[in-house]
Structures are given as C-alpha cells and as structure tokens.
Amino acid sequence: MSLSHLRDLIQCHTPFSVPENIRIHTDTTQFMDIKAGDCIAVQNRLFYVKGEEFEGRFGLDGEPKFWVKRVVDLHDGSVKILKLAFFESFFMHLGEERIRCFRSPHKESRILERTTSDTRFMQGVTLYDEAHNPVRVIERIAGPTFYDLVHNVPMDHETYYYEVFPGILTHLMKAFYAIKDLHQMGEIHGDIRNDHLIVEHTTGRYRWIDFDYTYEWPGQPHGVDLFGLGNILLFAAGKGFHTLHDLKSPRSPFQAALPTLREEDFSLFIPNRLMNLKKIFPYLRETLNKVLMHFAAGADVFYESAQEFMEDLEIAFRSFLWEVPHGP
Structure with missing residues (x-):
C-alpha cells in the first residue's frame, strides 16, 4: 500500500x-x-x-x-x-x-x-x-466504570440502600457468577477492582475487563480474586468505602459509632477500611453484613472459593426480594 x-x-x-x-x-x-x-x-x-x-x-x-x-x-x-x-x-x-x-x-x-x-x-x-x-x-465497551456508577448516585445512603442497591446487587450477582465460572475453567481474573467492571451504556450489562494480571499464592489460588469481589460488594453496599480517617473527621455523621469500632471490624486486606458496615448503617441486612465480615481482620473463616462466597451472597440477595418497602 x-x-x-x-x-x-x-x-x-x-x-x-x-x-x-x-x-x-x-x-x-x-x-x-x-x-x-x-x-x-x-x-x-x-x-x-x-x-x-x-x-x-x-x-x-x-x-x-x-x-x-x-x-x-x-x-x-x-x-x-x-x-x-x-x-x-x-x-x-x-x-x-x-x-x-x-x-x-x-x-x-x-x-x-x-x-x-x-x-x-x-x-x-x-x-x-x-x-x-x-x-x-x-x-471497546462504552459506559462508566462501576466505581463511577455508584460514586455518582446523588442521594443519602439509606435512600440508596432501599431504592437503588437491590437493583445494583442484581447485576453484581451476574458479574460475580461470571468470576465463579471463570474459576471453574481453571482461570483467575487477577485484578478485580471497581474500575475493571464496566456498565455498558447500550445494554446495562456489567462486564469485566483487563485479565492480564495473575498471582502466585500457594494454597489460595483464588484468594486475591475473592478479596477483590469482597471489596466491590463493600463499595456497593456502603455507597463508597468508609475509612477510619473519614469516620474520625469532624464532619462525619458517624461520630457516635467510633467508640464501638474495633480492629476486627476493618478489612484484613486494607486495614483502614471498615468492613462491618452495620455499625454505621444499622438497617443493613445481617445476611449481607455476614458476607462482608468474612473479609474482616476478625474473621475466623475466610472464603476459599467463589462457590462458597456466592452461596452466602445468594442468601443475602433473597432477603432483599422479601424486603418491606422503606416508608417515609
């Protein structure tokens, strides 16, 4: 040419x-x-x-x-x-x-x-x-990252939790099952993050991107992926992450919860990040909080497979189907 x-x-x-x-x-x-x-x-x-x-x-x-x-x-x-x-x-x-x-x-x-x-x-x-x-x-997938989708929801957490989060969780379940299926193929994603999940404009589908990272963790071949899923679920349930620094801010609405927080309430992966959301959002479903606490520093048992993670998350998901609509 x-x-x-x-x-x-x-x-x-x-x-x-x-x-x-x-x-x-x-x-x-x-x-x-x-x-x-x-x-x-x-x-x-x-x-x-x-x-x-x-x-x-x-x-x-x-x-x-x-x-x-x-x-x-x-x-x-x-x-x-x-x-x-x-x-x-x-x-x-x-x-x-x-x-x-x-x-x-x-x-x-x-x-x-x-x-x-x-x-x-x-x-x-x-x-x-x-x-x-x-x-x-x-x-190329046209659409916002999952991070931007949640970060830009313009409402308080309680309204979000009852009116928006159940729909988001429905889509997340499909995305999480995709990772479970990937693991069953003998593969891992390797870099599961809020900005590696794209919400496609034309279809509304949640789609995973970027698979070129991998890792070596003897005895825990899916461990990093599982903690990535836990972080995405935490971000979605909390309408963002809540760090100890933010919670201690004079402008924080959660001052009353500070005396109740313990080291075991925070992430094992990122120690400054609160996993026990029920301590700041008491209306959070216990079944959902239980899933999050598997990733906390105080956890006695950690998930070893996406199958285990999804079994508990299915219980939490079904509880939202029976949720009584939040009144005024």
Missing part, C-alpha cells in the same frame, strides 16, 4: 488531520516508541494509533498506559484497544502473606479465547506481530 493510499484510508476513518509521514510498526516490542499518528500492522490488519489509554482508578485519569493503545481499525473504522506485551511484577501483602503478582499477556489471550461470545467479559482476539509478541485486539 502506498503512503498516499494509506493517508487517504486513514482520513476516511478519522476527522483529524493525518501526519505527512506515517510510521508503520510491525514489531511492537518497543511500545514506548509507538506514538499517536503511527500505524501498527499485524497479521494483515492495520490499525491507526490515536493515543494511549489511561489508568482510571477512583474516577480519575492517571498515568498513561503506554502499552495500551487506542486505535482505529482501518478495515472498518471501528475504535478498538490494542494491548501490547508488557511485563511487570510486584509483591502485595495480605495480612502476613506476601503474594507475587505479575502481568501475563498470554494468560489474558487465553481468557479472551475461552470467554468468546460471553458478554459478561470484554471481547477480543490475539494477533502476533513479526517478533511473535501477542497483540490483543479488544472491542
């Missing part, structure tokens, strides 16, 4: 001016060198790079993820995400446990293949560049 033809093709699919000189990358090893205005050619497919995706934790755009490119598929003009091979590792601490976490592009490729057509998960395919690097071509 001539440069002139390539420029015309790009111009057909983007309203922005096209650079005079377009670099075409067939080896994505040095992903930092691939910039907006370049093209990536892989397995007879051509993608025009518009920029990088950003890490969006806590509702804010953070650092650019240089290995994750926002692109236009020059075959049909659709916007896609290309995830290039990037390897990093670190250790996380859970109580006294030290757990190695690392990125595995091949693991994400495997999950994409195994969850094809399962709309509870992001969809995509893996292509390989000339250096045999895996290039994951991801279908």
Whole structure:
C-alpha cells in the first residue's frame, strides 16, 4: 500500500488531520516508541494509533498506559484497544502473606479465547506481530466504570440502600457468577477492582475487563480474586468505602459509632477500611453484613472459593426480594 493510499484510508476513518509521514510498526516490542499518528500492522490488519489509554482508578485519569493503545481499525473504522506485551511484577501483602503478582499477556489471550461470545467479559482476539509478541485486539465497551456508577448516585445512603442497591446487587450477582465460572475453567481474573467492571451504556450489562494480571499464592489460588469481589460488594453496599480517617473527621455523621469500632471490624486486606458496615448503617441486612465480615481482620473463616462466597451472597440477595418497602 502506498503512503498516499494509506493517508487517504486513514482520513476516511478519522476527522483529524493525518501526519505527512506515517510510521508503520510491525514489531511492537518497543511500545514506548509507538506514538499517536503511527500505524501498527499485524497479521494483515492495520490499525491507526490515536493515543494511549489511561489508568482510571477512583474516577480519575492517571498515568498513561503506554502499552495500551487506542486505535482505529482501518478495515472498518471501528475504535478498538490494542494491548501490547508488557511485563511487570510486584509483591502485595495480605495480612502476613506476601503474594507475587505479575502481568501475563498470554494468560489474558487465553481468557479472551475461552470467554468468546460471553458478554459478561470484554471481547477480543490475539494477533502476533513479526517478533511473535501477542497483540490483543479488544472491542471497546462504552459506559462508566462501576466505581463511577455508584460514586455518582446523588442521594443519602439509606435512600440508596432501599431504592437503588437491590437493583445494583442484581447485576453484581451476574458479574460475580461470571468470576465463579471463570474459576471453574481453571482461570483467575487477577485484578478485580471497581474500575475493571464496566456498565455498558447500550445494554446495562456489567462486564469485566483487563485479565492480564495473575498471582502466585500457594494454597489460595483464588484468594486475591475473592478479596477483590469482597471489596466491590463493600463499595456497593456502603455507597463508597468508609475509612477510619473519614469516620474520625469532624464532619462525619458517624461520630457516635467510633467508640464501638474495633480492629476486627476493618478489612484484613486494607486495614483502614471498615468492613462491618452495620455499625454505621444499622438497617443493613445481617445476611449481607455476614458476607462482608468474612473479609474482616476478625474473621475466623475466610472464603476459599467463589462457590462458597456466592452461596452466602445468594442468601443475602433473597432477603432483599422479601424486603418491606422503606416508608417515609
């Protein structure tokens, strides 16, 4: 394809001016060198790079993820995400446990293949560049993160709990069952967070994204995923997280609860985060609070499987079906 033809093709699919000189990358090893205005050619497919995706934790755009490119598929003009091979590792601490976490592009490729057509998960395919690097071509999901969905609900907690939370929990149950099914395939998500669950605009579905992290925790192969599910449930039930710092604030409405709080009421995973929500929201269903307390520092028993987690959460969910509507 001539440069002139390539420029015309790009111009057909983007309203922005096209650079005079377009670099075409067939080896994505040095992903930092691939910039907006370049093209990536892989397995007879051509993608025009518009920029990088950003890490969006806590509702804010953070650092650019240089290995994750926002692109236009020059075959049909659709916007896609290309995830290039990037390897990093670190250790996380859970109580006294030290757990190695690392990125595995091949693991994400495997999950994409195994969850094809399962709309509870992001969809995509893996292509390989000339250096045999895996290039994951991801279908973009339009919609807010679960974090933004809950964070932006404009009402007090009690109204939210009775009027909004049951509907949210209905969708969360489907998303949590998706993780249980993933575990039964012998896979893990690896990085379950509130911003890795997208609420699709067009369908309202809750869909999981980003599967390239994995971890090594001997004896607890699903442990980090389970604590991730617990944190999402906590965030949903509490309409946000409630930390000891926030609870001690002079503006906090929970001053009266402070003398009742104990170390065992807080998260084993994040010690400053309150798990025992019933101490600040007394109307919270005991069946729901019981699930949350399995992730607290004072727990005698922790969940070892998503099946156990879902069995208890099913009991809590059914209690909402019988909930007497909250009066004025």
